[in-house]
Amino acid sequence: MPQSIGLLAAILSSAIGGTAIVATRYLAGALDPVAIGVVRFAGGVIVLLPVALLRGEPWPSRRDWPAVAGLGALFFGLFPILFNASLSYTTAARGALALSTTPLLTMLVGAALGIERLALHKSLGVLVAMAGVAFALGSGLHAAPPDAWLGDLLMVAGGFCMALYNVWSQPFIGRSGPITFTTAGMAIGAVLLTGLALARGDLGAFAALDTAQWLACAYLAIICAALIFFLWAYALGRTPPTLVAVSIAVNPVTASVVGLVLLGEAITAGLIVGLVMVLAGIALASGLIPLRYSGRHRPPAPRP
Numbered sequence: 256m257p258q259s260i261g262l263l264a265a266i267l268s269s270a271i272g273g274t275a276i277v278a279t280r281y282l283a284g285a286l287d288p289v290a291i292g293v294v295r296f297a298g299g300v301i302v303l304l305p306v307a308l309l310r311g312e313p314w315p316s317r318r319d320w321p322a323v324a325g326l327g328a329l330f331f332g333l334f335p336i337l338f339n340a341s342l343s344y345t346t347a348a349r350g351a352l353a354l355s356t357t358p359l360l361t362m363l364v365g366a367a368l369g370i371e372r373l374a375l376h377k378s379l380g381v382l383v384a385m386a387g388v389a390f391a392l393g394s395g396l397h398a399a400p401p402d403a404w405l406g407d408l409l410m411v412a413g414g415f416c417m418a419l420y421n422v423w424s425q426p427f428i429g430r431s432g433p434i435t436f437t438t439a440g441m442a443i444g445a446v447l448l449t450g451l452a453l454a455r456g457d458l459g460a461f462a463a464l465d466t467a468q469w470l471a472c473a474y475l476a477i478i479c480a481a482l483i484f485f486l487w488a489y490a491l492g493r494t495p496p497t498l499v500a501v502s503i504a505v506n507p508v509t510a511s512v513v514g515l516v517l518l519g520e521a522i523t524a525g526l527i528v529g530l531v532m533v534l535a536g537i538a539l540a541s542g543l544i545p546l547r548y549s550g551r552h553r554p555p556a557p558r559p
Contacts, residue, residue, distance in 0.1 A: 260493065261489065261490040261491075261492070261493030261494030261499065262490065262494050262499070262502065264486045264487075264489045264490040264493075265486070265487065265490035265494065265499040265502035266502045267486055268482075268483040268484075268486035268487045268490065268502070269502045269503045271478060271479065271482065271483045271486075272479070272483055272503070273351055273513060274474075274478075274479065274513050275295075275475060275478075275479035275483065276342065276347045276350050276351050276354075277347045277513045278471045278474055278475050278479060279291055279338065279339055279342045279475070280342045280346070280347045280350070281468075281471050282294075282468060282471055282472070282475075283339070283342050283343045285460065285463070285464060285468055286457075286460050286461075286464075287452070287455070287457040287460065288335075288336055288338075288339030288340040288343065289336060289339075289448055289451050289452045289455065289457050290452050290457040290458060290460060290461070291335070291339045291475070292331075292332075292335035292336060292339055292444075292448040292452075293445065293448045293449050293452050293457075293458070294472045294475055294476060295335060295475040295476055295479060295480045296331050296335065296441050296444050296445040296448060296476075296480055297445040297448070297449060297476075298472070298473070298475070298476020298477065298480060298481075299441050299445075299476050299477075299480025299481040299484065300438060300441050300442045300445050301476070302476065302477055302480070302481035303434060303437060303438040303441065303481045303485065304438055304442075306434060306481075307434045307435050307438045310432075310434055312431065312432030312433075312434055312435045313430075313431050313432060313435065314431055314435045314439065315427060315430070315431045315435065315436060315439055316430065316431075319427050319430060319431070320439075322423070322427060323427055323436065323439050323440055323443075324439075324440075324443050326420055326423060326424050326427070326440055327439065327440030327441065327442070327443030327444050328443055328444060328447055329416050329419060329420055330416060330417065330420040330424075330440060330444065331440055331441045331443065331444020331445065331448075331484075332443070332444040332447040332448060333416055334413050334416040334417060334420075335444070335448065336448075337409050337410070337412050337413035337416065338354075338409075338410065338413045340406075340409050341353070341406040341407070341409035341410040341413065342406065342410075343406065344402045344403055344405045344406030344409070345402075345403040345405075345406025345407055345410070346403070347513070349403060349406070349407060350406060350407070350410050352529060352530060352533065353406075353407045353408075353410035353411050353414070354410050354411075354413065354414050354417075354503065355384075355414075355503055355530075355533050356384070356411055356414050356533075357414040357417050357418055357421075357500050357503050358497065358500035358501045358502075358503055359380070359384050359536070360414050360415050360417075360418035361417075361418040361421045361422060361496055361497050361500040362380075362497050362500075363418070364415075364418045364419055364421075364422050365422050365496065365497060368422060370422055370496075376539055379536075379539055380536045380538070380539035382536070383532060383535055383536030383539060384532065384533045384535075384536025386532060386536075387528075387529045387530070387531070387532025387533040387535070387536060390525065390528060390529045390532060417500075418500070421491060421496040421497075421499060421500050422496050424436070424488070424491055425491050425492065425496060428488055428491055428492040429492055432492075433485060433488035433489040433491075433492050434485055434488075436488055437484050437485050437487075437488040441480065441484065487499070490502075
């Protein structure tokens with residue numbers, strides 16, 4: 256039961272995460288990627304900190320703080336820069352599809368670190384899903400923004416940061432709590448992003464935002480930082496990281512639909528085919544599509 260609840264939390268987090276891609280894409284023309292990260296994560300800390308204090312969950316221990324700080328810098332510092340910069344070049348649907356490589360990257364990272372064994376069905380799933388991403392992104396080049404390929408690569412790099420976070424964070428969440436762990440890591444990322452934005456002079460752009468853009472900022476902070484990353488940490492504390500990461504396949508669906516409705520972005524046939532291939536690859540890699548063949552079952556030899 257705890258694992259099922261964790262998976263449901265991950266699916267909800269990923270579904271809402273698709274709308275975060277659209278909101279970031281909407282703000283990309285008005286704010287620098289670092290400034291968007293400041294809005295999202297500094298605002299998220301302001302929302303989460305009172306909740307963490309009221310709930311009384313244990314905070315990370317002194318011996319865990321270096322690792323928690325490193326994970327916070329990775330996931331709430333470097334990841335949002337790559338994520339936000341990506342959406343300055345590519346569309347919400349393409350960005351979400353590129354990010355959907357995260358479960359596959361999580362499997363590979365887990366295998367490389369000896370945490371998960373990369374079995375045959377996982378290897379085949381990786382190949383199918385990667386082929387789907389390549390097909391979708393390649394088939395839509397004629398209709399994509401001029402530098403969409405750069406945005407796609409930046410998003411895959413962000414997915415690699417997320418994969419490392421998925422694999423490494425689970426024991427620390429178990430020793431503290433999902434809200435306190437998320438708040439601590441997000442605070443580290445927010446401090447780093449704010450310092451970088453101040454050094455670059457990026458915060459002056461906030462003065463020119465209109466009402467709709469401020470509403471998008473509030474949505475990113477409250478829903479797309481505080482809520483979805485709490486749900487993600489909650490899921491990682493109760494469910495294996497690869498299974499949590501598989502839920503991110505929901506992300507391109509919500510990003511494509513909301514991007515179509517709010518931003519008028521087209522959904523091409525190639526994008527749909529690629530998404531189906533990604534979903535099939537993830538299902539195969541996670542064991543939802545079993546491989547029936549076994550070399551031990553051989554047909555009887557013909558009689559002479």
